[in-house]
Amino acid sequence: MKEYDHKKIEKKWQNFWDKNGTFTAKNTSKKPKYFNLIEFPYPSGAGMHVGHIRSNTAMDIISRKRRMEGYNVLYPIGWDAFGLPTENYAIKTGIHPIKVTKQNTDTFRRQLKALGFSFDWSREINTTDPKYYKWTQWIFLQLFKKGLAYKTKTEINWCPSCKIGLANEEVVAGKCERCGGPTEKREKEQWMLAITKYAERLDKDLDTVDYLEKIKIQQRNWIGKSEGAEIDFKMFSARQDLAEEVKVFTTRPDTIFGATYLVLAPDHNLVQELRSKISNWAEVEKYISLVKTKDDIERTGENKEKTGVELKGVHAINPANKKEIPVWIADYVLASYGTGSIMAVPADDTRDREFAEKFNLPIISEYKKAGFTDFGKKVTKFKLRDWVFSRQRYWGEPIPLIHCDTCGFVPVPEKDLPVILPKVVKYKPTDNGESPLADIKSWVNVKCPKCKGNAKRETDTMPNWAGSSWYFLRYTDPKNNKELASKKVLKYWMSSKSGGVDWYNGGMEHTTLHLLYSRFWHKFLYDIGVVPTSEPYMKRTSHGMILAAQGEKMSKSKGNVVNPDDLVKTYGADTLRLYEMFMGPFDQSVSWNSDSMIGPRRFLEKVWRVGMKALTRADKNSTASLQKILHKTIKKVTEDIEGMHFNTAISSMMILVTEMENEEAISIDDFKKFLKILSPFAPHVIEELWSICKEKKSISYSVWPLWDSNLIKDDEIKIVIQVNGKVRSEMMILPTLNEESIKGQALKDENVIKHLGGQDPKRVIYVKGRLVNIVV
RNA sequence: GCCCGGAUGGCGGAAUUGGUAUACGCGCACGACUUAAAAUCGUGUCUCGUAAGGGAUGUGGGUUCGACUCCCACUCCGGGCACCA
Numbered sequence: 001m002k003e004y005d006h007k008k009i010e011k012k013w014q015n016f017w018d019k020n021g022t023f024t025a026k027n028t029s030k031k032p033k034y035f036n037l038i039e040f041p042y043p044s045g046a047g048m049h050v051g052h053i054r055s056n057t058a059m060d061i062i063s064r065k066r067r068m069e070g071y072n073v074l075y076p077i078g079w080d081a082f083g084l085p086t087e088n089y090a091i092k093t094g095i096h097p098i099k100v101t102k103q104n105t106d107t108f109r110r111q112l113k114a115l116g117f118s119f120d121w122s123r124e125i126n127t128t129d130p131k132y133y134k135w136t137q138w139i140f141l142q143l144f145k146k147g148l149a150y151k152t153k154t155e156i157n158w159c160p161s162c163k164i165g166l167a168n169e170e171v172v173a174g175k176c177e178r179c180g181g182p183t184e185k186r187e188k189e190q191w192m193l194a195i196t197k198y199a200e201r202l203d204k205d206l207d208t209v210d211y212l213e214k215i216k217i218q219q220r221n222w223i224g225k226s227e228g229a230e231i232d233f234k235m236f237s238a239r240q241d242l243a244e245e246v247k248v249f250t251t252r253p254d255t256i257f258g259a260t261y262l263v264l265a266p267d268h269n270l271v272q273e274l275r276s277k278i279s280n281w282a283e284v285e286k287y288i289s290l291v292k293t294k295d296d297i298e299r300t301g302e303n304k305e306k307t308g309v310e311l312k313g314v315h316a317i318n319p320a321n322k323k324e325i326p327v328w329i330a331d332y333v334l335a336s337y338g339t340g341s342i343m344a345v346p347a348d349d350t351r352d353r354e355f356a357e358k359f360n361l362p363i364i365s366e367y368k369k370a371g372f373t374d375f376g377k378k379v380t381k382f383k384l385r386d387w388v389f390s391r392q393r394y395w396g397e398p399i400p401l402i403h404c405d406t407c408g409f410v411p412v413p414e415k416d417l418p419v420i421l422p423k424v425v426k427y428k429p430t431d432n433g434e435s436p437l438a439d440i441k442s443w444v445n446v447k448c449p450k451c452k453g454n455a456k457r458e459t460d461t462m463p464n465w466a467g468s469s470w471y472f473l474r475y476t477d478p479k480n481n482k483e484l485a486s487k488k489v490l491k492y493w494m495s496s497k498s499g500g501v502d503w504y505n506g507g508m509e510h511t512t513l514h515l516l517y518s519r520f521w522h523k524f525l526y527d528i529g530v531v532p533t534s535e536p537y538m539k540r541t542s543h544g545m546i547l548a549a550q551g552e553k554m555s556k557s558k559g560n561v562v563n564p565d566d567l568v569k570t571y572g573a574d575t576l577r578l579y580e581m582f583m584g585p586f587d588q589s590v591s592w593n594s595d596s597m598i599g600p601r602r603f604l605e606k607v608w609r610v611g612m613k614a615l616t617r618a619d620k621n622s623t624a625s626l627q628k629i630l631h632k633t634i635k636k637v638t639e640d641i642e643g644m645h646f647n648t649a650i651s652s653m654m655i656l657v658t659e660m661e662n663e664e665a666i667s668i669d670d671f672k673k674f675l676k677i678l679s680p681f682a683p684h685v686i687e688e689l690w691s692i693c694k695e696k697k698s699i700s701y702s703v704w705p706l707w708d709s710n711l712i713k714d715d716e717i718k719i720v721i722q723v724n725g726k727v728r729s730e731m732m733i734l735p736t737l738n739e740e741s742i743k744g745q746a747l748k749d750e751n752v753i754k755h756l757g758g759q760d761p762k763r764v765i766y767v768k769g770r771l772v773n774i775v776v
Numbered sequence: 777g778c779c780c781g782g783a784u785g786g787c788g789g790a791a792u793u794g795g796u797a798u799a800c801g802c803g804c805a806c807g808a809c810u811u812a813a814a815a816u817c818g819u820g821u822c823u824c825g826u827a828a829g830g831g832a833u834g835u836g837g838g839u840u841c842g843a844c845u846c847c848c849a850c851u852c853c854g855g856g857c858a859c860c861a
Binding site for chain 2: 228331
């Protein structure tokens with residue numbers, strides 16, 4: 001009898017799959033296609049996180065099951081390798097990000113291969129590869145040509161001591177993460193993408209896709225569609241009439257009779273325009289600069305107290321009742337949403353009420369009695385803002401534009417793509433906040449493609465959302481250098497009956513931005529005829545985070561990171577995969593506990609023993625009770641995988657295996673059926689047992705077993721008997737027995753008679769196949 | 777402050793979606809095998825009670841014959857955030 005030696009077995013089958021191209025997807029096939037997707041990892045220096053394994057194993061199980069169900073499965077992998085951590089590492093060490101990326105992807109590749117994921121490695125992609133980002137740049141140019149990319153001033157976080165623009169992530173409670181000094185806001189010209197032009201479709205088309213409901217809610221909340229009205233309020237000053245009007249947006253135009261004051265955002269344009277009419281300008285100006293120093297957390301967090309200043313000397317007229325009302329500025333109104341101004345209805349809105357109470361502004365409680373006629377014009381507003389698309393950073397795709405004083409911004413001709421990221425000496429942004437690329441004169445200075453005059457390259461780079469907004473498309477045709485992917489191949493993988501990526505799983509943290517950005521790009525590509533569907537992903541699910549033992553996030557600084565390499569060595573990849581699927585419900589966060597890995601390991605050892613027993617004994621038939629439980633388990637595992645209830649699927653297989661070990665007879669055929677349903681979870685050890693069963697081909701393309709519903713049927717069912725909702729007895733009945741007989745039999749039960757204590761039942765409730773409840 | 781999740785034995789969790797609460801796994805205790813240990817197997821393991829019974833699914837209410845599941849109010853934990861008019 002052979003021993004279960006995970007090291008030998010795992011190595012053997014990983015080599016076998018590699019050599020035979022077992023998981024290489026074909027671009028043409030008679031089989032129906034199935035495109036499974038995980039979020040491609042960012043290859044961080046820390047190596048693979050156990051959280052990656054959770055998502056990858058889940059989608060691997062689904063991919064392997066689909067192959068056995070007769071699909072041509074594409075389960076690809078790549079690297080989302082541009083981004084801050086690698087760049088910051090380069091700034092610190094001076095090692096080129098290309099080199100760092102290579103090291104990190106090598107580590108990740110080795111780790112992923114050691115877990116036996118059925119990726120099609122021949123399609124591996126890397127967002128930092130010029131052959132890849134050529135097409136990221138190409139998509140940007142199409143957006144630019146359609147007027148969806150534009151430049152405007154926005155606020156960025158600036159660290160005055162590091163002289164560097166900071167990402168939100170690098171500002172911790174108003175302090176620079178690098179030096180600890182205070183940060184400030186600075187105006188900067190940035191490239192923007194007009195995602196708001198797609199807001200309506202991004203909202204509406206959610207009806208056409210199969211996302212988890214909570215994910216749809218997140219998307220909808222982020223897009224934030226609301227119907228309301230824009231109403232003009234006439235303004236006048238004490239000294240002279242004003243031609244000015246303030247446009248306010250409200251979702252409740254019917255409350256207009258209760259509007260007792262207006263509030264403008266402190267940075268509303270009109271405030272500056274009214275300067276000469278405002279009698280307390282000094283006070284107003286002071287307030288505006290105070291608001292500028294606050295960051296969003298301060299404005300929203302501890303500082304719940306409402307603040308604001310009245311614009312003295314100006315008033316507005318409520319168009320509904322012609323009353324004169326005061327105008328205030330306050331930081332609870334944001335310039336970036338709606339019209340940047342509101343009509344305050346303190347009787348209806350809590351924020352307005354708090355504000356009114358603090359500043360003694362009138363509250364009209366009977367506003368609803370006044371007859372309402374429509375004011376203003378109906379409009380639809382979205383919370384969604386345009387996407388700030390440029391970064392003054394090194395490690396990103398160069399924005400392929402050239403600025404010419406005569407012609408303005410001119411696209412780099414498509415034949416000159418990609419615009420290669422040049423080598424620099426220093427990766428740190430320049431002191432004036434420009435990208436390090438701005439210092440390379442030989443790269444920056446070029447001729448204008450249009451007028452051939454002197455011109456300069458755009459030195460900003462793209463955010464790392466760019467490469468991840470379309471990567472799944474590249475998997476279909478990763479080596480194409482004429483198009484981002486050929487139409488024919490895209491049509492095959494992206495538009496069969498189901499359309500798009502069939503199943504996409506990823507973290508909840510990406511269900512707003514990444515998901516929205518990639519849907520936006522996809523819709524744009526659809527509009528210009530590049531892709532065949534208007535939605536990229538047909539189905540989207542998400543997994544819960546894996547936390548450290550005490551329920552904290554795993555992090556280097558806390559020293560609680562679990563290294564998968566050690567676990568693979570000790571327990572084996574199959575055990576690790578099984579443990580991660582067994583540890584808790586897939587969509588919820590769970591705490592890691594390496595001690596619990598022994599359970600799945602023992603299970604696999606038991607599977608091995610049962611296999612050896614089945615082989616030596618060579619029983620013709622399994623016992624009837626074993627057949628029954630086997631078919632019940634096939635049904636449960638088949639259904640649980642589809643619902644991502646991997647933990648209960650494994651638990652049912654554990655019960656089955658215990659049963660197999662105890663039963664006298666197991667036929668080889670039945671044992672093989674069991675191997676098939678376990679194979680997606682623990683592929684290495686199962687391939688080994690499959691081959692020991694004298695099977696010549698990989699189990700990966702065997703046929704997924706069906707359950708026989710006749711074998712599952714129960715001859716007798718258990719009925720629980722309750723008295724007043726409390727369990728008092730139970731009985732076995734034939735499933736064919738009618739309701740009256742069941743109730744009659746229940747009433748004759750001796751425990752029931754005891755608990756009735758001679759009282760007559762008021763009601764007898766029968767729940768089919770479950771219980772009888774006798775109420776007295 | 778807002779949004780989305782979550783809370784069940786010593787621990788991770790299960791519960792046919794309103795119908796036997798605690799499946800499966802870990803841990804622990806005892807037993808078998810062994811010179812012994814490991815491994816494996818078996819038995820037990822929410823709580824109070826000798827028992828009959830009673831009480832438990834974060835807290836307090838409600839609906840129902842019946843609530844872990846539905847409704848209302850709250851507490852704590854995790855994630856996200858742009859005070860969204």
